[in-house]
Amino acid sequence: MARSCAGPPPQPRRTAIRSRHSRTSIPTAAEAGAWAEVLVRHRFLHAAVLAPNGQWLVQSTPQAPVRVLDGAAALVDLAAQIQHHTRTTRNDTR
Structure with missing residues (x-):
């Protein structure tokens, strides 16, 4: 005879957010x-400009x-960071 396990019901699976440090290559300027x-078009940033020195x-x-970003x-x-913040702070209405 099979016995049932006591405990809370299983939670629905969610897609895991990968670590920012899991890249295998250095991001390119392109x-x-x-x-x-994308960040400017979707209004997450007001402006983003590439300086001649790569910043x-x-x-x-x-x-x-x-703000000056180094590359x-x-x-x-x-x-x-913006994507992670957006995903973790929105309401779960799905």
């Missing part, structure tokens, strides 16, 4: 540019101070 365009100048709102990897990390 990848960072694509992310910058990125980003501004979250028109009144916010300009493509820093911009891709910022995109990952």
Whole structure:
């Protein structure tokens, strides 16, 4: 005769968010540019500009101070942080 296990019912499975440090390659300027365009288009950033020295100048709102990011990897990390924040703070209405 089979016995049932006592305990809470199983929770629905959710897709895991991968660590930002699981990359196997260094982000390129083209990848960072694509992310910058997406972040600005979807209004997560007010502006993102590539400087001639490879740094990125980003501004979250028109009144916010300009932040200087040190290269493509820093911009891709910022995109990952914004994406993680967006996914973890929205209501679970699905």
